[in-house]
Amino acid sequence: MLYSIREQTSRTILSRTSGFLLAAGFTHSLTPARNCTFGCSYCYVPTMRVQGGLRMEDWRHWGHHTTFKANAAALLRRELRPEQVIYCSPLTDPYQPAEAERRLMPEVLAAVAANPPKVFVLQTRGPLILRDLALLQAIPRLRSRFSVTTDDEAVRQRFEPHCAPIAERLQVIRTLRAAGLRVHATLAPLLPCDAGRLAAMALEATEEDVIGDPLHVRSDKPRGATTREAGLRLMERYPDFDVAAALGTIEHAIVRAGRRFGTGPDAFGWLTTPP
Numbered sequence: 290m291l292y293s294i295r296e297q298t299s300r301t302i303l304s305r306t307s308g309f310l311l312a313a314g315f316t317h318s319l320t321p322a323r324n325c326t327f328g329c330s331y332c333y334v335p336t337m338r339v340q341g342g343l344r345m346e347d348w349r350h351w352g353h354h355t356t357f358k359a360n361a362a363a364l365l366r367r368e369l370r371p372e373q374v375i376y377c378s379p380l381t382d383p384y385q386p387a388e389a390e391r392r393l394m395p396e397v398l399a400a401v402a403a404n405p406p407k408v409f410v411l412q413t414r415g416p417l418i419l420r421d422l423a424l425l426q427a428i429p430r431l432r433s434r435f436s437v438t439t440d441d442e443a444v445r446q447r448f449e450p451h452c453a454p455i456a457e458r459l460q461v462i463r464t465l466r467a468a469g470l471r472v473h474a475t476l477a478p479l480l481p482c483d484a485g486r487l488a489a490m491a492l493e494a495t496e497e498d499v500i501g502d503p504l505h506v507r508s509d510k511p512r513g514a515t516t517r518e519a520g521l522r523l524m525e526r527y528p529d530f531d532v533a534a535a536l537g538t539i540e541h542a543i544v545r546a547g548r549r550f551g552t553g554p555d556a557f558g559w560l561t562t563p564p
């Protein structure tokens with residue numbers, strides 16, 4: 290996707306959590322940019338509009354541009370505290386494609402390593418994370434989450450064409466793990482898949498508990514963030530995909546392997562304990 294990169298300076302960088310993140314046990318979130326150049330069809334962030342800190346051009350043109358918070362590292366040096374439990378990031382992917390050019394995350398991670406919080410959780414689907422491996426290794430009590438949404442490459446291309454192929458993501462997880470990082474496979478949002486095969490992939494690539502989440506639909510979630518219209522339209526092409534049955538199959542396989550599988554804030558909360 291063609292995208293443009295913008296910058297702004299922010300007044301603060303750590304936000305106090307509410308809702309899902311607060312219920313899971315996170316005290317703060319860190320969002321290094323506004324808008325995400327992965328532009329996934331199902332992304333819930335643009336549906337949050339001003340509540341997600343967005344401007345109209347962001348939710349109307351999701352993925353077409355991103356605005357980096359240029360002073361993020363300087364703000365972090367002021368705002369980090371040892372008791373914080375930080376999630377990075379609920380509103381963009383820190384390793385979105387534009388990060389390859391802007392290179393904001395090395396400064397951010399260096400600031401976190403210099404003043405480490407109680408727990409720092411980094412969520413991404415971007416293989417670019419490997420560029421910063423040495424910086425990640427310098428952060429104590431780091432957990433990373435890497436999204437694997439389906440085992441089916443055709444489904445992946447349809448729903449998230451600007452994200453890396455599934456095989457590459459699994460290889461990134463293995464590399465992070467081999468480097469000594471605690472890395473969780475995140476099966477979220479769960480896209481049409483062979484659930485048994487996806488569970489086996491997650492088990493093989495990681496050593497940790499596995500966390501999942503279905504696509505959020507308005508009928509199940511009357512308020513707050515929900516799936517983008519583009520993602521819902523794509524789901525209509527898979528009328529036989531039974532998400533409840535798929536989650537059941539995954540849970541059965543993961544539990545049989547001696548690990549935990551869960552969805553929602555309770556499972557998300559597993560990440561908030563120091564590794």
Ligand code: SF4
Pocket residue numbers: 325326327328329331332333334380381382385414
């Ligand atoms: S990577 Fe995450 S934040 Fe970025 S568009 Fe996809 S779902 Fe949204």
